[in-house]
Amino acid sequence: MQPSSALPARITMLSGGVGGSRFAQGVRHLIRRSATSLTCIVNTGDDMWLNGLRVCPDLDSMMYGLAGVNDRDRGWGRAGETERVSAELVAYGVGADWFTLGDLDLGTHIARAQLLRSGLGLAQVTRRLSERWDLGATLLPATEHEVETRVRVDEETTLHFEEWWVRHRAALPAREFVHPGAAEAIPAPGVLEAIRDADVILLAPSNPIVSIGAILQIPGIADALREASAPVIGLSPILGDAPVLGMAAQCLRAVGAEVSAAGVARHYGARSYGGLLDGWLVDEQDAEAVAGLEDAGIAAAAVPLLMGTDDLTADMAQAALDLAGRTGR
Numbered sequence: 165m166q167p168s169s170a171l172p173a174r175i176t177m178l179s180g181g182v183g184g185s186r187f188a189q190g191v192r193h194l195i196r197r198s199a200t201s202l203t204c205i206v207n208t209g210d211d212m213w214l215n216g217l218r219v220c221p222d223l224d225s226m227m228y229g230l231a232g233v234n235d236r237d238r239g240w241g242r243a244g245e246t247e248r249v250s251a252e253l254v255a256y257g258v259g260a261d262w263f264t265l266g267d268l269d270l271g272t273h274i275a276r277a278q279l280l281r282s283g284l285g286l287a288q289v290t291r292r293l294s295e296r297w298d299l300g301a302t303l304l305p306a307t308e309h310e311v312e313t314r315v316r317v318d319e320e321t322t323l324h325f326e327e328w329w330v331r332h333r334a335a336l337p338a339r340e341f342v343h344p345g346a347a348e349a350i351p352a353p354g355v356l357e358a359i360r361d362a363d364v365i366l367l368a369p370s371n372p373i374v375s376i377g378a379i380l381q382i383p384g385i386a387d388a389l390r391e392a393s394a395p396v397i398g399l400s401p402i403l404g405d406a407p408v409l410g411m412a413a414q415c416l417r418a419v420g421a422e423v424s425a426a427g428v429a430r431h432y433g434a435r436s437y438g439g440l441l442d443g444w445l446v447d448e449q450d451a452e453a454v455a456g457l458e459d460a461g462i463a464a465a466a467v468p469l470l471m472g473t474d475d476l477t478a479d480m481a482q483a484a485l486d487l488a489g490r491t492g493r
């Protein structure tokens with residue numbers, strides 16, 4: 165049973181790919197049959213040019229997940245996918261054999277590259293691609309500038325995040341994450357407005373460093389969150405001492421943050437002390453962290469945080485809204 169506090173008119177969330185997409189589906193489930201709108205500001209730090217095509221992994225995970233055409237078992241890409249084109253590319257010795265793109269997925273990247281080359285910005289391109297599906301949410305790239313997340317693995321070498329993550333399975337020790345070009349980037353059209361006009365702002369249980377953290381590298385976005393009139397509520401991607409899936413632990417360690425629900429909250433910081441968070445949800449198993457977070461100026465609650473079904477995920481979203489109501493913003 166969901167508690168029944170009133171739904172806000174406008175929810176804005178910050179999101180990475182797979183975790184963010186599951187959470188967005190739960191939020192959408194919660195607000196179904198209501199007038200509430202959902203706007204998702206999505207990480208673009210993982211984007212890359214590959215074989216002349218623009219690949220946006222997190223925007224694609226969001227679009228496929230919300231459209232219901234994602235591969236739920238594999239966790240990424242399209243359901244019912246084939247990889248005939250990628251096999252041909254490998255046979256020709258072009259392209260990256262560690263980053264296989266499915267044939268249906270390639271359709272998206274070809275369409276995106278074509279629209280970008282026609283002169284549209286990534287925000288408009290994302291809108292055009294989204295029009296085909298019934299997403300029930302608006303997707304906004306964090307920025308239209310090409311700002312890659314890169315991983316420093318030694319003095320001389322940085323790797324594109326996807327190469328470190330997919331090819332090396334995050335096994336090369338990360339010294340730091342860098343975002344070349346971030347200083348010159350600006351938020352995509354609509355991003356600052358979505359933060360300013362929101363009634364509630366949610367940080368999805370996405371990777372705090374390379375998903376949410378990369379969004380926050382775009383100048384103006386973190387300031388907009390600090391200045392927003394809406395409460396900012398985050399959900400922990402860490403349950404106990406590990407991420408539910410993926411390699412967020414390697415990312416947190418690289419920036420010196422503790423791999424725990426409370427550690428991620430402290431990394432974001434309390435808005436009342438110059439950080440970002442008004443509230444933070446931890447999983448039931450991390451309930452002992454709640455008191456310390458409240459002492460640190462972050463309203464906190466412990467609820468089940470496993471996104472097993474849309475119903476369970478909608479309950480998480482409702483708990484985040486309930487916590488928002490407690491922050492007095």
Ligand code: GDP
Pocket residue numbers: 179180181182183184185222225368369370371372375376399400401402403406407408409410411412469470471472
């Ligand atoms: P990516 O861009 O595809 O890596 O996806 P995100 O950054 O949006 O999400 C990755 C994060 O989602 C990981 O750190 C996981 O711990 C987290 N995650 C995945 N499933 C769950 C879940 O069921 N509950 C919670 N709380 N976090 C989850």
Ligand code: CA
Pocket residue numbers: 180181182207210221222374375
């Ligand atoms: Ca990602």
